[in-house]
Amino acid sequence: MTAVQFGIFTIGDVTVDPVSGRRPTENERIRMMTAMALKAEEVGLDVFATGEHHNPPFVPSAPPVLLANLAARTERLLLSTSTTLITTNDPVKIAEDYALLQHLAEGRLDLMTGRGNTPSVYPWFGQDHRDAIPLAAENYALLHTLWRRERVTWQGEFRTPLQNFTSTPRPLDGVPPFVWHGSVRSPEVAEKAAFYGDGFFVNNIFAPTGHYKPLVEFYRERYAHHGHGAPEQAVVGLGGQTFIKPRSQDAINGFRPYYNNSPVYGGGPALEEVAARTPLTVGSPQHAIEKTLEFREIYGDYQRQLFHVDHGGMPLEAALEQIEILGTEVVPVLRKEMESIRRPGVPDAPVHPAVPRD
Template sequence: MQFGVFTVADQTPDVHTGKTPDDVERMRSLVTIAQHVEAAGLDVFAIGEHHETGFVTSSPTTVLGYIAGRTSRLRLSTSIAHITTNDPVKLAEDYATLQLLSDDRVDVMFGRGNSMAGYSAFGKDPRASVQLTVENYQLLRRLWDEDGPVDWQGQFRNPLHQFTATPRPVDGVAPFVWHGSIRTPEVAEIAAYFGDGYFANNIFWPKEHYIRLIDLYRERWEHHGHGPGSTAVVGLGGHVFMRKNSQDAVREFRPYFDVAPVYGGGPSLEEFARQTPLTVGTPEQVVEKTLTFQEFFGDYQRQLFLVDHAGLPLKTVLEQIDMLGEHVVPALRKEMEARRPAGVPSDPPSHASRVAARARQSQPA
């Protein structure tokens, strides 16, 4: 099973100092965090795409390409890239380029995006976000998967005539795709139809909300002939803050929670932790709560943790990663694999397995 860290790359003032990291400081911190994730023995580092002030990752392929050159083993991903406002031709070429530069250590998570700023900046109508998602992803798959030039006529972009996206994906097989969603059943359907992974953000809502979406994805995975629903490729998010003593964790994290862009001004820390997967406490408490995800959602293949949100100092973030690597992830690996039934994959599909599957599909009947 894959474990890692994802970030929204926010530039939130430190609640104690009032200092907001500038672009250079925040970008450098992301590189340091990624390197620390690898050094701690985790598997994945993922960054989100944003196009408004207060965030630094408007160009995720650039950031991930740089991090690829500073790491050797770490799997790199988005969390998410916008399938709605980015042009499918540019997505096809940028992520194939990143796949080549990273020695195939990249996958990509696509999503609609939850900020109106991105839609406005790129001249897209947020009311058409689902239709944009469907059309853009269909074109992207053709640009990646078809060996010859592509002809295309759609609703939201100019037609293509005999166009080939370059460079081509490694071995003719594109990066593995996850579809990230917090509320849209159509996204679960797209992921199931194409046999892609489905990633439930899992930091905002009670578990019942995500159970419905994941169950739908598993049902549609089986319907589309990819195998039993238990074999569908699922990823989950989570948000943690840890100290050796749970009272210390709550006391230290509360001021940051209260001003966090995605939390501040809402329920109290205690109420939010009761209603959602947020875990503030000891590493043992994080292990205990994360194991309930397997009970609620079924066996899954990727777990990513948010650890750097809301203006936390870099030193504190690196301490969180150390605790994940030393205490949390080893315990989760052992226990989750012991619980996993035979025949249920422990990891997402590898590049080699997908190359082999493509070769089998191309053989004459």
């Protein structure tokens, strides 16, 4: 593993391809996500991460199941979530599911907690979205404790009490999975990540480039305040979105139908305008390298960069091409460049001690 981990993430949407007019089946979409992960390992990327959704048009409702399948089919790839819903999942179930998955993956497992952005999901799991922030805080406090204490007696506001409870299996070699706290806008999330000494992952996709700099700086300051190390030792991850072709104009032309088809981008400003002012990267490999290096200039040294590559109904062949270009033309240069300018004392990307670092 390298000082900075590079990988891909998916939200697993089942969307009509605006070019072919075809909508994949759920089975095809699930198999597409699997193929993307296998391709990521083949071309030397470090991480594959999946979102968690419980509503159409998304299919990844059970990330541990998908990641367990990938654990059996990969050897080196780190497996992660790009959201584990800390609000609507029972922390006891999270503790046990991901500890078991950590064993199956021989340590190649971490996760990113988040509140999610679909209020309608909360009542399906017996919760109220108006309690999202205190619910997330309470559930994560319990999860953190369950992985670090063998017998837990606990009482909170949102679930039944526990008496001398032991979650099983215990984390691999006594080391819990590393946790990233994902955020779109909330300083409460940055504070929680800093308090526990965990990683902080910022969305860094749709907002203007540099929008999250104050939030990252706040996290770094609070990380130091809570005694985990200097601000530059805090563990930061960034999202991103790419569409790359050998020629930039071909990338723009190829991505435009998917951009226009997007529920987020469609109907808004032109592709060129959004790509110019946000982290959306549409262009040549060199353009992708230069734009990603700008992230480092803005946020400082960081430990994980994930790219979204299967947007808006994009077919498998196009997504695999993106992964190939990232793995062979973009990421090797980024690794070299980021390593050459990394400041002394900045920690490597986190991995379980059981995972080889070479």
